């Protein structure tokens with residue numbers, strides 16, 4: 001089953017969220033594993049039988065004096081089953097490094113929450129032809145504390161930083177190669193097949209060619225998930241294609 005993660009980021013107030021839920025109700029195909037990730041505030045509101053909910057971040061500790069943070073332990077207590085970790089906005093704006101992300105990954109798994117780990121190269125890294133090196137480093141660092149029996153519960157989202165919110169995407173061939181490269185690295189180390197998603201400027205025009213790429217397990221969508229009607233159309237396109 002293909003996975004579609006909708007990263008709503010820091011968008012929508014309470015009324016917008018209610019409207020979003022009204023408009024999508026009864027329209028999400030059960031043939032897809034859809035995970036919608038609203039702000040922490042609205043996780044409970046988004047509970048649904050049609051899709052799963054995920055958080056956009058969490059902290060690495062169970063509880064304590066960490067003002068403003070939310071832990072996997074707390075997320076699990078309201079039945080959140082997924083969390084996005086290491087998104088490039090967290091890495092860049094909030095200075096998250098590979099070590100912190102690795103610590104969050106293991107804490108998340110210990111609480112039976114599935115991490116969706118984002119990795120991807122910047123424009124300059126791409127220009128310097130360092131994509132492979134960057135991907136491998138971010139990947140292995142993020143998985144540093146995990147055991148092979150945890151691989152099945154992890155998603156890797158390949159999100160080139162230069163493709164996020166820009167309207168630019170890598171060539172289909174490049175996406176396919178990187179997805180295979182990620183799977184190969186994990187296979188060599190853990191002897192398991194890891195699920196890999198692509199994210200970055202997915203829209204109604206390019207979704208069909210991306211979702212049919214060999215080996216891809218799904219997609220992570222930002223902007224194109226914000227409009228409920230557009231998002232439903234996008235999901236329908238996936239269903240028609242696969």
Ligand code: PGA
Pocket residue numbers: 007159163164165166199200201202220221222223224
């Ligand atoms: P985008 O965002 O689809 O708007 O490019 C993707 C992401 O940030 O995960």
